[in-house]
Amino acid sequence: MTGNRFWRLDRHPEGNADFARFLTLCEEDAVPLAEGEVRIAVEWLSMDAGTRMWMSPRTDGYQPPLPLGAKMVGLVLGRVSESRDSVFPVGTLVRGFGQWAEEAVVVPALAGLEAVDESVSDPRQHFGALGMNAWTAYVGVREVxxxxxxxxxAVSAAAGATGSLACQVGRNLGANVVGIAGGAEKCRWLIEELGVQMAIDYRAEDVEARLATIPGGIHAFFDNVGGPILDAVLPNMAHYGRVAICGMVAGYDSDAPMPGPARFDQILMRRLRVEGFFIPDFLERGAEFLPQLRAWLDAGKLTVRFDETRGIENVLTAYERMLTGKNIGKVVVRL
Structure with a gap:
């Protein structure tokens, strides 16, 4: 194999736009695999908001930043094209953390690499209802x-990949779900397709005022955003409520630490429990979640809307769509 194209991080991005100023599409010839490595012919790339933190120079994140000059990293789905690990023979359909590249080279244990079920009719569901966004939604809603x-x-960024799945997990567990999203189209989708009880357009409505109409307050909040949305929710929480913090996309476009909640006092006044969690905390438990997620998927109780872009040369366009909220559902790039 020659002519592998990949995205290289050359500068730390500023904001969530014009990523072509900071990343470069490069080409390389293949190098021999080291013992224990696997080469993957990438078929799909997953666009995930958390990877924006890896582009930042901040060292206080949940993992060290990528060094400048490195290949950009993200979730990949594809087939093993060459292997020096007997657990992953050539031809195996796998998912794990690889590079934004046509051919990703990984050490399976470090990449969280695993073979996935080929009986799933739409392989994109390994990034969707059966993927890490779904695991996050399931753990965040059910356990945290x-x-x-x-x-x-209540769920923020409710029309995104993780948020839309969190809404459905909550609905499937018998909760009354409030989805907070940006735009009338997203809110209609949340109500008409995902079955939430209330959808709030944060761009056009007073989030705090709408939440105040819920009798008794919000018992649980799945937060993907932080910032002003979190401040709107805290005073509307029920006493002894739980806040599961999954993401802080409101602060991903800045290298400066995000200020604390302006309504921090409500954590004490309402005796709230606040807990942050990330996918790396429970990667080894994926097989535990799959039976329930697959049952919901097969029964039509867990659906994913895919926002698909084609071609590795268009990765940055898809990535920006995801970070700026121009998408509905899960953003993927098909190679």
Missing amino acids: AAVKPGEWL
Whole structure:
């Protein structure tokens, strides 16, 4: 194999636009694999907001930043084209953390690499209802936020990949779901397709005022955003409520630390439990979640809307769409 194209991080981005000023599409010839490495012919790339933190020079994130000059890293789905690991023979369909590249080279243990079920009719679901966004939604709603039937669950970035799945997990567990999203189209989709009880357009509505109409307050909040949305939710939480913090996309476009919540006092006043969590915390538990997620998927109780872009040369366009909220559902790039 020759002519592998990949995206290289050359500068730390500023904001969430014009990524072509900071990353370069490069080409290389293949190098021999070292013992234990696997080469993957990438078929799909997953666009995930958390990777924006890896581009930052900040050292206080949940993992060290990528060094400048490195290949950009993200979730990949594809087939093993060459292997020096007997666990992953050539031809195996795999998912794991690789490079934004046509051919990704990984050490399976470091990449969280795993073979995936080829009986799934749409392979994109390994990034969707059966993927890490779904694992995050499942753990965040069921375990961290500990949602119970009849409770009110609010979800921010509710029309995104993880948020839309969190809404459905909450609904499937019997909760009343409030989806907070940007734009009338997203809010219609949340109500008409995902079955949430209330959808709030944060761009056109007073989020705090809408939430204040919920009798008894919100019992659980699945937060992907932080910032002003979190401030709008905290005073509307029920006493002894739970806040599961999954992401802080409101601060990903800046290298400066995000200020603390302006309504921090409500954590004490309402006796709230606040807990942050990330996918790396429970990667080894993926097989535990799959039976329930697959059952919901097969029963039509867990759906994913895919925002698909084609071609590695268009990765940055897809990435910017995801970070700026121009998408609905899961953003993927098909190679």
